Amino acid sequence: MSSKIKIAGTIAEMKSLRREMRGSVGFVPTMGYLHEGHISLTRQARKENDHVVASIFVNPTQFGPKEDFKTYPRDIDRDLALLKDTTDVVFIPENAEEMYPPKYNTWVIVDGITEPLEGQCRPGHFKGVSTVVAKLFNIVEPTRAYFGQKDAQQAKVLQKMVKDLNMNLDVIVCATIREPDGLAMSSRNTYLNPHERKAATVLSQSLMLAQNLWQKGERDADIIRGKMTELINKEPLAKIEYVSIADDETLHELNTIDTPALVSLAVKVGKTRLIDNITLK
Amino acid sequence: MSSKIKIAGTIAEMKSLRREMRGSVGFVPTMGYLHEGHISLTRQARKENDHVVASIFVNPTQFGPKEDFKTYPRDIDRDLALLKDTTDVVFIPENAEEMYPPKYNTWVIVDGITEPLEGQCRPGHFKGVSTVVAKLFNIVEPTRAYFGQKDAQQAKVLQKMVKDLNMNLDVIVCATIREPDGLAMSSRNTYLNPHERKAATVLSQSLMLAQNLWQKGERDADIIRGKMTELINKEPLAKIEYVSIADDETLHELNTIDTPALVSLAVKVGKTRLIDNITLK
Numbered sequence: 001m002s003s004k005i006k007i008a009g010t011i012a013e014m015k016s017l018r019r020e021m022r023g024s025v026g027f028v029p030t031m032g033y034l035h036e037g038h039i040s041l042t043r044q045a046r047k048e049n050d051h052v053v054a055s056i057f058v059n060p061t062q063f064g065p066k067e068d069f070k071t072y073p074r075d076i077d078r079d080l081a082l083l084k085d086t087t088d089v090v091f092i093p094e095n096a097e098e099m100y101p102p103k104y105n106t107w108v109i110v111d112g113i114t115e116p117l118e119g120q121c122r123p124g125h126f127k128g129v130s131t132v133v134a135k136l137f138n139i140v141e142p143t144r145a146y147f148g149q150k151d152a153q154q155a156k157v158l159q160k161m162v163k164d165l166n167m168n169l170d171v172i173v174c175a176t177i178r179e180p181d182g183l184a185m186s187s188r189n190t191y192l193n194p195h196e197r198k199a200a201t202v203l204s205q206s207l208m209l210a211q212n213l214w215q216k217g218e219r220d221a222d223i224i225r226g227k228m229t230e231l232i233n234k235e236p237l238a239k240i241e242y243v244s245i246a247d248d249e250t251l252h253e254l255n256t257i258d259t260p261a262l263v264s265l266a267v268k269v270g271k272t273r274l275i276d277n278i279t280l281k
Numbered sequence: 282m283s284s285k286i287k288i289a290g291t292i293a294e295m296k297s298l299r300r301e302m303r304g305s306v307g308f309v310p311t312m313g314y315l316h317e318g319h320i321s322l323t324r325q326a327r328k329e330n331d332h333v334v335a336s337i338f339v340n341p342t343q344f345g346p347k348e349d350f351k352t353y354p355r356d357i358d359r360d361l362a363l364l365k366d367t368t369d370v371v372f373i374p375e376n377a378e379e380m381y382p383p384k385y386n387t388w389v390i391v392d393g394i395t396e397p398l399e400g401q402c403r404p405g406h407f408k409g410v411s412t413v414v415a416k417l418f419n420i421v422e423p424t425r426a427y428f429g430q431k432d433a434q435q436a437k438v439l440q441k442m443v444k445d446l447n448m449n450l451d452v453i454v455c456a457t458i459r460e461p462d463g464l465a466m467s468s469r470n471t472y473l474n475p476h477e478r479k480a481a482t483v484l485s486q487s488l489m490l491a492q493n494l495w496q497k498g499e500r501d502a503d504i505i506r507g508k509m510t511e512l513i514n515k516e517p518l519a520k521i522e523y524v525s526i527a528d529d530e531t532l533h534e535l536n537t538i539d540t541p542a543l544v545s546l547a548v549k550v551g552k553t554r555l556i557d558n559i560t561l562k
Contacts, residue, residue, distance in 0.1 A: 011447055105394070106411075112384070165416055
């Protein structure tokens with residue numbers, strides 16, 4: 001571990017720093033505005049690798065035209081302070097053109113698993129995610145890459161991409177980190193005003209409800225979805241986009257929970273779109 | 282250079298052999314049924330690298346449903362004999378499932394440059410090519426990969442993919458190798474009966490005509506296309522799919538040849554579809 005964090009602002013600089021590294025490299029791609037969830041990833045990367053690289057890039061191609069690309073929170077100085085104890089190199093493309101120069105025209109597309117849930121609500125989102133992560137993997141050439149379970153479908157899409165394209169790394173999925181009241185950590189939580197912040201606990205509460213019902217033996221997915229929906233609808237600031245109980249591998253919706261299941265949801269709290277999930281198994 | 286060629290039948294075997302290699306690796310991906318064109322690539326790879334890897338895989342995803350995937354010529358023993366003086370390792374996936382296992386679902390798509398010419402005649406062709414080559418690049422991790430100018434658009438698509446996705450290798454394009462009468466070498470030439478074989482020289486003859494006109498100062502692309510078309514139409518066994526004079530970088534059709542230009546054509550001779558090209562610059 002180097003005592004001072006190094007910053008690469010261009011792909012060439014990042015590749016050059018990478019060539020100096022011997023041994024294993026752990027990589028944590030982020031969009032910045034880091035929180036304890038991200039740092040749990042760099043900390044795990046630190047434990048498991050000789051070098052740790054993080055990236056900070058608000059990737060325009062994964063945002064829809066009506067989404068929050070322009071307002072996505074940014075604070076690089078704060079991010080660097082948070083990374084300094086775990087991370088050797090931070091790749092911060094100095095502008096979007098560094099990653100998407102004029103005439104950029106290549107896309108990595110994972111079919112199937114990208115279609116439901118986030119893929120249905122955010123058309124083109126996963127095309128942007130898989131493409132930028134494929135590029136980052138080629139630039140950083142990590143031994144292991146770390147993603148949060150909070151974005152469960154994203155992690156599955158990237159695992160599928162790595163497997164299908166025979167990429168030479170392991171994708172490691174780390175537990176969701178939560179605030180004391182259960183809210184999953186997210187850079188977008190900063191959008192919430194105090195009333196919304198309180199209302200936002202309804203996401204994790206509905207997941208705990210699902211887990212309780214399942215632990216008591218309930219296997220009818222519709223009943224659990226129904227009770228989750230009922231709970232969320234009691235919160236006036238919350239508006240459901242989806243409440244899903246799906247096969248944890250295929251993400252096909254389940255009628256009966258007879259296989260490991262991903263319970264996931266997207267809810268708008270005020271104008272802020274939040275997601276969360278748990279696995280039942 | 283090892284004295285005996287090694288064969289990898291699985292991705293795991295190929296990756297294992299790759300891990301043993303130190304220094305640079307030249308890679309020549311092929312669909313087998315090799316000819317002097319392929320061997321010119323492995324020979325150049327030999328000159329420029331410490332190790333040479335070739336692959337032989339008739340890639341189903343780059344063939345259309347009505348194309349010649351099933352009848353594509355295959356002769357591995359002959360291929361190995363041709364490779365033995367230049368090549369250290371040959372990756373021959375033992376079946377298509379090795380490359381495309383059940384539930385395979387990830388695609389690399391290059392937009393723009395894939396749309397005209399071969400992309401228009403063979404929908405989905407380049408999606409299959411870019412995907413399989415991305416996979417092969419991840420499996421073989423070459424320093425340099427070698428492709429023939431004969432498939433000019435393919436070479437451009439792969440150069441664009443490597444650039445856009447920040448892959449860590451150079452794509453090197455080598456001159457088309459021709460039979461004494463000018464016919465560009467192709468595994469598909471074996472489909473031609475003696476009459477068709479003779480008729481097939483009309484492709485290179487029309488390219489030579491284009492070059493002569495250009496050398497004499499003709500810059501009107503329509504005039505050159507017209508004279509090429511006229512020449513080919515005199516051959517009763519030949520049926521034009523396209524005759525193109527395009528910007529060598531963008532592949533947009535030109536009116537006036539005021540920039541480096543790719544003159545390319547696809548012609549059916551009997552039932553056999555042949556392509557060829559030259560560059561004017």
